[in-house]
Amino acid sequence: MRSGERDFSRNPLRLDGMDKILGRTPYLDDLHLRDPDLLFAATVRTTLPGGVLEGIDFGGGTDWSDMTVVTARDIPGTNAVRLLENDQPVLVEREFRHAGEAAVLLAHPDRRRLRKALLQVRLAERPAGVPVFTIEAALQGQAETIPGNTYTEYRLEKSGPRQETGHPDTVIAVEVETPSQEQLYIEPQGMVARLAPDGVVRVEGSMQCPYYVLDALVQCLGLPASRIQVVQTATGGGFGGKEDFPSVIACHAALLALRAGGRPVRLVLDRAEDLRVTPKRHPSRSRVRLAATPEGRLQSVAFDFDLDGGAYRTLSPVVLSRGVIHAPGPYRCPDVRVTGRAVFTSHPPFGAFRGFGAPQSIFAMEVAMDRLASRLEMDPAEFRRKNLLCPGDTGPTGDIAGEDTHARKALDVALERSGYARRRTEHEAWNRAGGPTRRGIGLATFCHGAGFTGNGETHLASRVTLAATAEGKVELLVSNTEIGQGAATTLVQVAAEALGIPMDLVVFGPVDTARVPNSGPTVASRTCMVVGKLLEKAARRFLEQLPPAGGKGNAPGRPDFQEACRKLHALGGAGEVTETYAAPPGPAWDEKTFQGRAYASYAWAAYVAEVEVDLVTFETRILHFTAVQEIGHAVNPQIALGQIEGGIVQGIGWALLENVVWNGSGVMANDRLATYIIPTSADIDGIDVILLEEGQGAGPRGAKGIGELPMDGPAPAIANAVRHALGVDVDRLPLTPEYLHARLAEQQEVHSWLSK
Amino acid sequence: MTEWRRPRHLREALELLGESPDRYRIVAGGTDVMVERHLHPENAPAGWLDISGLSELRGIARLETGELRVGAMTPLSAVREDAAVRESWPLLAASAAVTGAPAIQNRATLGGNICNASPAADNPPVLLAYGAEIEIASAGGVRRIPYSAFHAGYRRTVLGQGEMVTGLWLKPVPRGSRQYFRKVGTRAAQAITKVGLAAVVPFGPDGTVRGARFGFSSVAETPCLARTTAAALEGRSPLAVPSGEIGALLEQDIAPISDLRSTGAYRRQVAARLVREALQAGHFQ
Numbered sequence A: 001m002r003s004g005e006r007d008f009s010r011n012p013l014r015l016d017g018m019d020k021i022l023g024r025t026p027y028l029d030d031l032h033l034r035d036p037d038l039l040f041a042a043t044v045r046t047t048l049p050g051g052v053l054e055g056i057d058f059g060g061g062t063d064w065s066d067m068t069v070v071t072a073r074d075i076p077g078t079n080a081v082r083l084l085e086n087d088q089p090v091l092v093e094r095e096f097r098h099a100g101e102a103a104v105l106l107a108h109p110d111r112r113r114l115r116k117a118l119l120q121v122r123l124a125e126r127p128a129g130v131p132v133f134t135i136e137a138a139l140q141g142q143a144e145t146i147p148g149n150t151y152t153e154y155r156l157e158k159s160g161p162r163q164e165t166g167h168p169d170t171v172i173a174v175e176v177e178t179p180s181q182e183q184l185y186i187e188p189q190g191m192v193a194r195l196a197p198d199g200v201v202r203v204e205g206s207m208q209c210p211y212y213v214l215d216a217l218v219q220c221l222g223l224p225a226s227r228i229q230v231v232q233t234a235t236g237g238g239f240g241g242k243e244d245f246p247s248v249i250a251c252h253a254a255l256l257a258l259r260a261g262g263r264p265v266r267l268v269l270d271r272a273e274d275l276r277v278t279p280k281r282h283p284s285r286s287r288v289r290l291a292a293t294p295e296g297r298l299q300s301v302a303f304d305f306d307l308d309g310g311a312y313r314t315l316s317p318v319v320l321s322r323g324v325i326h327a328p329g330p331y332r333c334p335d336v337r338v339t340g341r342a343v344f345t346s347h348p349p350f351g352a353f354r355g356f357g358a359p360q361s362i363f364a365m366e367v368a369m370d371r372l373a374s375r376l377e378m379d380p381a382e383f384r385r386k387n388l389l390c391p392g393d394t395g396p397t398g399d400i401a402g403e404d405t406h407a408r409k410a411l412d413v414a415l416e417r418s419g420y421a422r423r424r425t426e427h428e429a430w431n432r433a434g435g436p437t438r439r440g441i442g443l444a445t446f447c448h449g450a451g452f453t454g455n456g457e458t459h460l461a462s463r464v465t466l467a468a469t470a471e472g473k474v475e476l477l478v479s480n481t482e483i484g485q486g487a488a489t490t491l492v493q494v495a496a497e498a499l500g501i502p503m504d505l506v507v508f509g510p511v512d513t514a515r516v517p518n519s520g521p522t523v524a525s526r527t528c529m530v531v532g533k534l535l536e537k538a539a540r541r542f543l544e545q546l547p548p549a550g551g552k553g554n555a556p557g558r559p560d561f562q563e564a565c566r567k568l569h570a571l572g573g574a575g576e577v578t579e580t581y582a583a584p585p586g587p588a589w590d591e592k593t594f595q596g597r598a599y600a601s602y603a604w605a606a607y608v609a610e611v612e613v614d615l616v617t618f619e620t621r622i623l624h625f626t627a628v629q630e631i632g633h634a635v636n637p638q639i640a641l642g643q644i645e646g647g648i649v650q651g652i653g654w655a656l657l658e659n660v661v662w663n664g665s666g667v668m669a670n671d672r673l674a675t676y677i678i679p680t681s682a683d684i685d686g687i688d689v690i691l692l693e694e695g696q697g698a699g700p701r702g703a704k705g706i707g708e709l710p711m712d713g714p715a716p717a718i719a720n721a722v723r724h725a726l727g728v729d730v731d732r733l734p735l736t737p738e739y740l741h742a743r744l745a746e747q748q749e750v751h752s753w754l755s756k
Numbered sequence B: 001m002t003e004w005r006r007p008r009h010l011r012e013a014l015e016l017l018g019e020s021p022d023r024y025r026i027v028a029g030g031t032d033v034m035v036e037r038h039l040h041p042e043n044a045p046a047g048w049l050d051i052s053g054l055s056e057l058r059g060i061a062r063l064e065t066g067e068l069r070v071g072a073m074t075p076l077s078a079v080r081e082d083a084a085v086r087e088s089w090p091l092l093a094a095s096a097a098v099t100g101a102p103a104i105q106n107r108a109t110l111g112g113n114i115c116n117a118s119p120a121a122d123n124p125p126v127l128l129a130y131g132a133e134i135e136i137a138s139a140g141g142v143r144r145i146p147y148s149a150f151h152a153g154y155r156r157t158v159l160g161q162g163e164m165v166t167g168l169w170l171k172p173v174p175r176g177s178r179q180y181f182r183k184v185g186t187r188a189a190q191a192i193t194k195v196g197l198a199a200v201v202p203f204g205p206d207g208t209v210r211g212a213r214f215g216f217s218s219v220a221e222t223p224c225l226a227r228t229t230a231a232a233l234e235g236r237s238p239l240a241v242p243s244g245e246i247g248a249l250l251e252q253d254i255a256p257i258s259d260l261r262s263t264g265a266y267r268r269q270v271a272a273r274l275v276r277e278a279l280q281a282g283h284f285q
């Protein structure tokens, strides 16, 4: 399957597609507006980058009698957002670590009154300590907020026999930085909470992980899980941004609802507030030292990988671990040492974003690979080809690459499809002609592990349920969310295929914790692969359970199948089939040494970017983009292409345009879409996607995760192309015209252009 | 409740403005004022004066003198499509076409783009380069002044109390002039300008520059003409001017700053390169 091809048998229309296109899908912001009891909510936040809250002054300029107010003192349970560690308060009580932390919550039926009241509240903040805003400053440890200002340190070490050549190795050292990036889901974060007459706290909203929200509410409200219900509403994008933060505002909305006697409370962030306070991609700094034999065999990778975790721990350790594991790339190398650190800074905490640490380390490695290729005077493609993992090789985590290792195939297809060698020659000729632009072609080869890292899936022990309905259909009950990525359609397709029935006999159940089992969060490219596989297994057992109907044996027709389902439904809960995850056989994962099997499956990719840099304005344009991705099996190739094309656009944004600018308090200063620049369709030319399907992944019919690779590859491919075009090394993103201008101005020889 | 007035005749509108000049805020297409109202609701005026019903402010007319009058209320999509504009003032069609995106151009007016007085607006450089005149009306009458005298400072204009802009006037461009427009934005579309240049470069019979005009956006606190640079080029062959000299001349004409969108150094450098490009190969000739 390639871009532009359509095959409707494999590509049924998305179940949610028509309603979304026609604007009929209700999002959280559309709900409850006619409810006369509804209260609107707003948040008073700290302004200093760390300090002590010494008091709260509710100004006299407003009538407080009918205002619902919540502070830390009103929290019935634990004042901590439940995640890996309880270090982040739900509401600031005294100490706080960054500007933008929630301290007071307000709710009122009249939005104007609410806005007025919001301006009346004054927080008495006393600064404490010196804020740190960079990885460097944090590690120098001038002001330690946590020991060594380091949340987590990980080490991956592999040593094996080196190749003895009798010649000294060629060595390069590279230091690069990558910036934060905003997920920019179309729908900002929001929740509505209420207390139902039966005493259940019901929270609904835009989210990726309903059970994370549930767990957070249990801890904060001090209520048993049976008294909490979390419902996902149609979600306008997540990209990781709705992994952990929904837990924070769900607690806020629920606290207000409890305080307001159970009236529904609607807390929806506006765009600017969302940009300022919600978690974004971790900024990173990488120091990479590579050595290779004169023939171009990689001999050692020494990699220091540091992430800016922001002011609380949140998900940083897990983001770091993925970044560390992906750092050495899909290459064969006897000696690999990666040290990863996630450090404290005074920024709002960074969080999950498509790729989850891997784009940062892959960027550094791939930029380093091109520099080493130049030093070796080898073509970057040839150099990579020599070193890509093949079946039987030992990978960086000491795991033996199996038959499902397709790094070379991805590269070969990409080189052929993009006309790499010819285009490279053409661009070099173009540049020699000395016109007003320079052109270049660049490459990235990489892999991405799908599902939770290491033993994560085993710990999660996900469960899925298939239930027969009164209408004679099969209902699919999972806690995984449709967030625009097509998961609902894909999972229904998987189940229908495994049940041998048409898709319209399968219903994607409401994502409501009162109904669905915990099949884990919607993250880490795990939904189709892990949850889809569980559904495939459940489907088999469901068919076995199905009572005979119409007497037609094991290939029932549609009416028979429906009749059988109705019978099964009559049995109630007894007729449901639940499947629980069990780890596949394979080497164990050692979290201390980072050795073993890190992921159930890797997807393999080679991306090629062609760019043109305008020498008048230093603007970079993508001339053409080729993405080859081995994904095992595409359940719905159209959805897979959409994921990859969309992800590449997000990757191009990170590479060329997107720049989070910090204000003096460490908060995003460009908090508007007029100043935080993402690509438009006019910025993107042809993206040629080629799916390779070798059918050996851990998912249904050999499928693997696909959604994060398109975030990994574009930035290094583009940076390498820009380097090819201009002949200058780049050491950070985004490659804005301002940066390239400054970089070129530094270069002596290029000065001649400037003064020509 | 905020008052909303939508008069049908210019006289009526001018009388309203004349009677209580502080009361009303003019709203044309609303694409600037409505964004501002959302960001700063506290600054909302007591009343809005909607000028979209004033036929006197609409339309593009070419007079027998060869002059063109563009009504202040003309939407940029009409400016972009107009045959006379495209033929004889192509830079204006070009700047209208890159102001926001089509949906914005359907509402945004030329008058609003100027009166909003943003240094980053896309159409002012073109009006400066063409040496346009601006038509201003009040209950007391109508005056016409050079557009280059319209901007008085950062987001300030010379519009007095009770005055509004009713139209813009363009004179024919000397034959054989080189015309150039380039917007350097933060991305390919729907972008705010980091540096913009519109240039009209007429030539004498000997091929030397005669009366060039360079209108810039986003390099000073107002849209501005590079007068020193233009004067220094007078009578010279365009190719004989080295970039370094252009850069030095521009220092006297522009004062770019660093902000969320770009850096002063970049703007300065690119401004010089755009002038150079305009002299070498105008996009429209």
Ligand SMILES: Cc1cc2nc3c(=O)[nH]c(=O)nc-3n(C[C@H](O)[C@H](O)[C@H](O)COP(=O)(O)OP(=O)(O)OC[C@H]3O[C@@H](n4cnc5c(N)ncnc54)[C@H](O)[C@@H]3O)c2cc1C
Residues within 6 Å of the ligand: B025, B026, B027, B028, B029, B030, B031, B032, B033, B034, B035, B051, B072, B073, B098, B099, B100, B101, B104, B107, B108, B109, B110, B111, B112, B113, B114, B115, B116, B120, B121, B122, B123, B163, B164, B165, B166, B190, B191, B192, B193
């Ligand atoms: C998404 C978006 C993208 C945009 N992109 C661009 C862009 O790329 N380039 C660009 O230059 N601009 C851009 N703009 C800004 C805006 O669209 C333009 O400035 C537009 O031309 C303003 O015209 P308007 O009719 O909408 O003005 P309004 O918003 O109605 O008015 C603007 C100001 O001018 C005053 N005013 C209007 N008409 C008159 C008059 N006749 N006499 C006196 N005062 C008057 C108003 O009181 C107000 O102060 C963008 C705006 C948006 C929302």
